[in-house]
Amino acid sequence: MQPKLWSPLSDEYKPPTLLYRNVQLEKMLNYATHPLPSNMFGQGDKGLGKTLTARIFSDEVEARGIGKCYYVKWQRKLTSTLKDLNDNYTLKIRGYTLSTAEICHAIINQTDKNDLCCLIIDEPQNAYSWKDVDRAIFDFYEHFLGQRKFCLIMLSQVRFLTLSQYFAPDTMSRLRLKPILFPSYDAPEIVEIVKQRLQYMLEPNQYDEQALPILAKHVRRIGGDIREALDILEIAVKEANNKLIMEDMISAIEQGKDRWWKTELASLPPHWAFLLYLSALETFERNETMTTQPRVMHQYNRTAKEKGFDPLGRRMVYYAFNKLAEKGYFSQELKGKGRQRITELTLDESDRNHIIRAGKEIEWEFALSQVQT
Ligand SMILES: Nc1ncnc2c1ncn2[C@@H]1O[C@H](COP(=O)(O)OP(=O)(O)OP(=O)(O)O)[C@@H](O)[C@H]1O
Ligand SMILES: [Mg+2]
Secondary structure: OOOOOOHHHOOOOOOOOOOOOHHHHHHHHHHHHOOOOOOEEEEOOOOOOHHHHHHHHHHHHHHOOOEEEEEEEOOOOHHHHHHHHHHHOOOOOOHHHOOHHHHHHHHHHHOOOOOEEEEEEEOHHHOOOHHHHHHHHHHHHHHHOOOOEEEEEEEEOOOHHHHHHOOOHHHHHHHOOEEEEOOOOOHHHHHHHHHHHHHHHOOHHHEOHHHHHHHHHHHHHOOOOHHHHHHHHHHHHHHOOOOEOHHHHHHHHHHHHHHHHHHHHHHOOHHHHHHHHHHHHHHHHOOOOEEEHHHHHHHHHHHHHHHOOOOOOHHHHHHHHHHHHHOOOOEEEEEOOHHHOEEEEEOOHHHHHHHHHHHHOOOHHHHHHOOOO
16 A cells, blocks of 8 residues: 555654653753753663654754754764764864864854753764763763853663763763653553554555554563554555555564564574574474473583584573563473472463574574674
8 A cells, every 4th residue: 555655654754743752851841941951861762752752852942942952873983973963063173173172162153152052962872982972971061061051961771770880970970860761652652653653644544443452562562662663554554455454464563573583583692592592492393382491401402512502501591591581582480399390481472483483594503603601
């Protein structure tokens, strides 16, 4: 099916009304417009609206004439990050003199005395080294001091409570970052967000609203990532004929799951991913959704011998099982008593099939031989 517009599915699209993030937006505006603005740290998992909310915040700051926002997504290198700021806001600093000091200087020249200058740093965890981020934000803070009202907003998937690992005590005590939390959306919220996009893409009679809750349920299960919801929606719209119906959505979700598991397996430490894959294979071969830790462990050690890679030690394997269970990939249950005690692993049947499909595409020998155990 060809919709009126594809753009509402893109990451750059700005919906006319921000849904379910008004608390965060208001908080940001309150902190920023206070006579002594606070610095902020927006924390939330991927696809939960941090960047979108910050973009709408910027528009609002400028629309209200409070000042100007400078948004930058952190690159691996500080120089690339500064270059992006320089280019995107035409700061006109010559390449070879590019530094945080020069950026501040140019921003000060570009703004008025009473303006609020707000620097939004997205994804600082992309930096090659946190030391770079630490030094840069400290410098920004120092250079604006006494020149402009300044507020720094960082947005990241990193936990607020772990920040002291990354920033020097001096930076932490100067910046006094205030947390802004972006919790996961629940299923009804996901339905409304998706519906908002569909309104701009299709006529009301071109989609069956009944197909949205199953999409929301799936997205909720994987953490509420709206980007994933929109990607699946795109597949569903492409597959639909005259009207987007339940079957289109089910098939799109299945394809979305395949892709999701592929990236998920690839992002896990290779031995953990392999243990998960073996657990799925074990249950599949028995035509069940349940296996046990010793069985998987046995397979793991046998394959290690066969393929000639170093297996993880026993304790590390147990640790991996616990971590995988924590992520919800399977559930663990201790059964039996005394020496008969055994931990059972239970996988969701659909997950099991997707894990196997995704796992078959990985070159395990290569992946496992690359890591030191
Ligand atoms: N509350 C919302 N209303 C409408 N669209 C939303 C909402 N939250 C997220 N989205 C959409 O979901 C996608 C991802 O959102 P966004 O880029 O803001 O996530 P993020 O929290 O910055 O994720 P990441 O940590 O991966 O950068 C975007 O297309 C965005 O428009
Ligand atoms: Mg983002």
